[in-house]
Amino acid sequence: MSVFPKDPDWWRGAVIYQIYPRSFQDSNGDGVGDLLGIVRRLPYIAGLGADAIWISPFFTSPMKDFGYDVADYCDVDPMFGSLADFDQVIETAHALGLKVMIDLVFSHTSDQHAWFKESRATRDNAKADWYVWADPKPDGTVPNNWLGMFGGSAWHWDSRREQYYLHNFLTSQPDLNHHNPDVTQALLDTAQFWLDRGVDGFRLDVVNYYMHDEHLRDNPPLPPAERNDHTAPKVNPYNHQLHLYDKNHPKNLEFLRKLRTLMNAYNAAAVGEVGDSQRGLELLGEYTSGSDKVHMSYAFEFLSGHAPLPAQTFKDVFDQVEELVSDGWICWAFTNHDVERHISRWGLSPAAARLYTSLMVCMRGSLCIYQGEELGLPEAELDFEDLQDPYGIEFWPEFKGRDGARTPMVWEANAPFAGFSTANPWLPVLPAHQRMAADTSNTDPSALIHHYRRALAFRRQHQALRMGDITQVVAQGDLLSFQRRYGDELIQCYFNLSDHPVNATVPAGHWVTIGGELGSIRPSPDHSLNLGPWQPSILLLQED
Numbered sequence: 001m002s003v004f005p006k007d008p009d010w011w012r013g014a015v016i017y018q019i020y021p022r023s024f025q026d027s028n029g030d031g032v033g034d035l036l037g038i039v040r041r042l043p044y045i046a047g048l049g050a051d052a053i054w055i056s057p058f059f060t061s062p063m064k065d066f067g068y069d070v071a072d073y074c075d076v077d078p079m080f081g082s083l084a085d086f087d088q089v090i091e092t093a094h095a096l097g098l099k100v101m102i103d104l105v106f107s108h109t110s111d112q113h114a115w116f117k118e119s120r121a122t123r124d125n126a127k128a129d130w131y132v133w134a135d136p137k138p139d140g141t142v143p144n145n146w147l148g149m150f151g152g153s154a155w156h157w158d159s160r161r162e163q164y165y166l167h168n169f170l171t172s173q174p175d176l177n178h179h180n181p182d183v184t185q186a187l188l189d190t191a192q193f194w195l196d197r198g199v200d201g202f203r204l205d206v207v208n209y210y211m212h213d214e215h216l217r218d219n220p221p222l223p224p225a226e227r228n229d230h231t232a233p234k235v236n237p238y239n240h241q242l243h244l245y246d247k248n249h250p251k252n253l254e255f256l257r258k259l260r261t262l263m264n265a266y267n268a269a270a271v272g273e274v275g276d277s278q279r280g281l282e283l284l285g286e287y288t289s290g291s292d293k294v295h296m297s298y299a300f301e302f303l304s305g306h307a308p309l310p311a312q313t314f315k316d317v318f319d320q321v322e323e324l325v326s327d328g329w330i331c332w333a334f335t336n337h338d339v340e341r342h343i344s345r346w347g348l349s350p351a352a353a354r355l356y357t358s359l360m361v362c363m364r365g366s367l368c369i370y371q372g373e374e375l376g377l378p379e380a381e382l383d384f385e386d387l388q389d390p391y392g393i394e395f396w397p398e399f400k401g402r403d404g405a406r407t408p409m410v411w412e413a414n415a416p417f418a419g420f421s422t423a424n425p426w427l428p429v430l431p432a433h434q435r436m437a438a439d440t441s442n443t444d445p446s447a448l449i450h451h452y453r454r455a456l457a458f459r460r461q462h463q464a465l466r467m468g469d470i471t472q473v474v475a476q477g478d479l480l481s482f483q484r485r486y487g488d489e490l491i492q493c494y495f496n497l498s499d500h501p502v503n504a505t506v507p508a509g510h511w512v513t514i515g516g517e518l519g520s521i522r523p524s525p526d527h528s529l530n531l532g533p534w535q536p537s538i539l540l541l542q543e544d
Contacts, residue, residue, distance in 0.1 A: 010051070010269070011052075011201065012329060013365070013465070013466030015366070015369060015456055016050065016052045016101065016271070017054070017371070018333075018368055018371060019045075019053055020056045021035065021038060022066060023371070024041065024408075025037030025411070026421035026423070029423050030079075031426050032080075034085070035080050035088070038053075038089055039088050039092050041411075044438065045096075045098065046096040048374060048452060048456065049460065050098065052099035052200065052201070053093060053098055054203045055089075055102050056103045057205075058077060058081075058086070059073055059075065060072035060075045060077045062172070065170055065390065066388070066389075068169075069108075069110035069112075069170065069173050072113070072114075074193050086197070090197065090198040100200050101269075101270075104190070104194075104203070106207075107176065107209040108174060108175045108176060110172060110173065111171075111172045111173070112172075116174050119131045120165070121160060122160075123163075129177055130176065130177055130182070131175060131176060131177055132165060132176075132212055133163045134216060136164060144216045144217065144218045146166070146218075146246045147238045147240075148168055149231075150170055150390060150391055151395065156171040175212070178211045178255060179214060184255050192262060195263070195266045200268055201269040201295075202268070202271075203270070206273055207274055208247050208248050208283055209247045210249070211249035211252050211255075212245065212249060213245035215245075219244055221241060222239070222242045222278075227239045229277075230276075230280060230300045230303075230304050231280075232277075236395065236399070239277065248283060253286070253293055257292050260292050260293055269296070271295065271297060271366070272296070273297070273298065280301070281299060281320050281321060281324045282324050284324070284325055286328075288327075288329050289327040296329040296366055297328075297330065297331060298333050301317045302317070302333065302342075303335070303336065303338075305345065307346060307347065308346045308356075311478055314359075314473075314475065314497075315475035329366065330364075330365040332363055333367070334356065334360065334373070335370045335405065337405055338405070341370075341404070342356075343378045350376070351533065353451075355496070355519075357448075357452060357455050358451075358455055360455075361455045361458060362465055362493045364470040364484065369452075370405075372409055374448065375438060375441055377433055380407040380430050381404065382400070382427070384396055384397070387401060389401035389402045389406070403427055407429060408420035410429060410434050410437040411439065418437050419437065464485055464490065468489070469484070469485050470484055479494065479495070479496055479502045479504055479531070481493060481494045490541040491538060492538070494531060495536050496532070496535050496536070501530060502531050503528065504529040505529065506523045506528075506539065509541050510541065510543070511541055512539065513538070518538070519536060520536050520538040521537050522539075523539070
């Protein structure tokens with residue numbers, strides 16, 4: 001058994017850097033990133049100031065959904081390397097002070113997994129009930145109206161068993177039957193395999209999709225006025241239903257309690273992906289409440305929207321979190337591998353990008369940063385012929401899929417393929433990205449990466465920002481303000497979320513300006529505060 005971190009709360013307030021391994025660094029010249037490529041670049045992540053890494057799936061897979069269709073939970077796909085290579089990731093990361101979290105996909109497998117091959121063979125084999133099987137209606141149609149995330153029915157006919165099987169995503173991703181205790185035990189064994197190998201935690205893919213309604217009841221329709229694109233793009237008919245019965249089952253929590261008990265023995269932590277357009281924060285509160293379920297979950301509230309978010313939106317979200325997640329813990333992200341990069345989605349100028357980064361490191365919760373975010377990479381505009389993502393191919397051109405956020409990381413501006421690989425990459429490297437490569441950014445004092453380093457270092461210096469409460473949240477026009485407190489440390493934060501000046505009045509007290517490296521300004525002697533466009537003021541209360 002590995003040596004585990006001594007602090008069981010290492011995850012609380014941590015900054016987690018997400019690595020999409022196909023696109024991070026290629027070490028063997030095949031155009032696809034791999035584990036040894038990650039090893040090579042770990043010093044870069046440590047130098048940025050992250051506390052942990054989250055690696056998207058690298059398990060054996062036919063790659064229909066690029067690793068989120070797992071064919072063997074306990075081995076590495078040869079495309080990414082070997083178990084020995086993964087051990088090197090662990091050893092190198094730990095030597096640099098980085099925790100390692102891996103992406104576990106427990107709601108479904110690939111149809112190439114040995115479990116599914118056995119399950120589909122007959123109706124009476126040892127794993128016949130390991131997946132969600134159902135007879136057709138008398139007229140041969142699907143068992144109910146459930147829809148898949150990638151379009152169309154969530155049911156697929158299998159001629160071997162003459163039954164339908166459930167797939168919330170691709171037809172090649174059959175859903176596991178979590179009502180079967182043998183399935184849940186096999187998944188717990190999987191988690192223990194990786195914990196014994198030295199991982200510090202997990203990111204749990206679509207954690208609220210694990211269980212389905214045993215009676216297979218139809219989902220009710222969702223009125224058009226209540227639809228949004230937090231979970232699926234607007235053009236997806238998935239948004240037309242209230243997903244009461246195909247996910248969010250109350251017994252999900254029973255499995256999570258068992259997983260948490262296992263993780264506690266290793267001081268490991270998990271961040272869940274709770275995706276639901278109507279009950280997102282409510283479910284997040286349920287899944288992270290107390291100390292017996294998921295440690296934290298990331299929210300979708302800032303992973304959607306196509307304009308710079310105003311102060312009132314932040315206040316509304318913070319207020320909802322206080323109401324619904326007061327006994328839980330949230331993990332914030334502006335960008336990840338499934339959404340359009342926020343630089344493009346919000347149309348951010350360099351000054352606005354810096355300000356939103358400063359705001360993020362002052363927010364209550366843990367943080368996820370996605371590779372390339374620190375370089376200010378915009379969404380890559382790809383031609384249809386370049387697409388690899390089945391989601392984008394299905395809904396093009398109204399929804400262009402996820403490939404625009406998954407193009408290769410850019411390391412060297414003057415190297416072929418920006419230093420990602422010596423071969424033609426699996427997705428193209430855009431010239432606009434190559435000009436923003438890490439080596440060029442490092443030598444440009446105005447580049448965003450320096451602001452990220454300063455912001456993460458600033459957060460680490462203040463326990464009130466990492467661990468403290470958030471109170472006094474106020475939105476006045478374009479001005480957002482709030483207080484963070486931990487023990488005797490009280491910090492007052494102001495953020496001008498606009499391109500014009502705003503004014504504020506600082507509460508009485510002896511306030512010392514901090515965060516000058518982030519552009520934070522001091523108030524006037526009369527306690528008035530005059531913030532320029534996209535400017536913060538962060539103040540620490542000192543005793544007289």
